[in-house]
Amino acid sequence: MGIQGTIHSIETFGTLDGPGIRYVLFLQGCSLRCRFCHNPDTWAMGGKPTSDSDEVVKGILSYRSFIKKGGVTLSGGEPLRQPEFALDIINKCKKAGLHTALDTAGSVPLERSRAVLDAVDLVLLDIKSLDDRQCFSLTGQGNANTLATLEYCQAIGKPVWLRHVLVPQWTLDRQRLEKLALFLKGYSCIEKVELLPYHAMGQYKWEQLNLDYSLKDVPEPTEKELGMAKKLFEEQGLEVLMTSFATKEKTAKVG
Template identity: 85%
Template sequence: MGIQGTIHSIETFGTLDGPGIRYVLFLQGCSLRCRFCHNPDTWAQGGKPLTDSDSVVKDILSYRSFIRQGGVTLSGGEPLMQPEFALDIIKQCKKEGLHTALDTAGAIPLERSRAVLEAADLVLLDIKSLDDRQCFSLTGQGNANTLVTLDYCQSIAKPVWLRHVLVPSWTLDRKRLEKLATFLKKYTCIEKVELLPYHSMGQYKWEQLNLAYSLKDIPEPTEKELAMARKIFEDQGLEVLMTDLGKPKSKSKVS
């Protein structure tokens, strides 16, 4: 039967969460409360029926022909909220020869996340803000665990795609971006930096959940601002991807 866990939704033809075409599994539960979150319905740990890792992997393998040049990505929510469930899925997928990626904010203490980080082929690590106080204001939690996670990935030479959301008036600030780019250039484990332009497409979910959306007056970044951000990281020798996670997803299903 495998390990039990809860899933929010599944994307069977994902192109934005790692290399190639991917089966993306969004696990339920998150310890952060990001102001810009476009999936606040993933926050609560419960509310979804239990499933098991064997059944999940069976479904993944039914898409093997589509994802053989891509792989499987565990996202959320925060997949490290369910480390045993996530680990068993990753191990089974690797036995089947599938590339595995873990999309995480690294906010879970290393003693809980270590085994999953070690098992995944790639870590998509989201640094919300290098400024601990701003990180707390944006997410309800500081960045200490995230930075420990990045240091651990460096120590085990785990490939990382570093993700960072560009929020005007918050993280989309020249000095903050320059400080982050300078900080990141020492990490040889970082293969790419993905800059994610802020969007408000998930605001309707906040309204459906009767939650106050505090960024409703924040505009989306301009092309000039995005070009500025890209140049800052490229000037430090970092490879940059500009990824719009607000694009509509294809072939999705809800658990």
């Protein structure tokens, strides 16, 4: 018998959460309350039946022929809210010869997340805002744990794909982006920067959960704004990937 954990949903043919075609597990639970979250239904830890890590990995391996050149990604929610469950799945997938990735906001203290960071092959790290006060206003939590996660990845030489959501009137600001690009330039562990344009396609989920969506009047970024943002990071020598945030909405099958 493996470790028990809670899964929100599964995507068996993911192309946006790491290299190649990937089996993506969206784990339930997140301590952040991002204003732009398109999956607030992943926040609460309860409401889903528990899953056994042995059975989860068995399901993953049934897709081995499709993901052998890609791998497995643990996303969420925040997968580091369930570190023992996540670690067991990662270790068993690696033993089976599969590449592993972790999609995280790094919001969990290192004392809980370190073992998972050590084990996984690639970290997809989402910095909500480099400004701690703005980060708190956007997510309900400061950025100290996220930046500590990045520092740890740098210290152990863990490959990182850095993610950042471009929200007009918030993070999509030239001065803020210049500071972030300059800051990230100093981290050799960062292989690329993935910029995610804000969208409001998940607003209906907030309404279904009787939650107030505070960004309802915020427009989506223009092509000119996105071009500006991309250029600022490229000027610092960073490889930049612009990914449509809309396509990342977790509409995979429920686990």
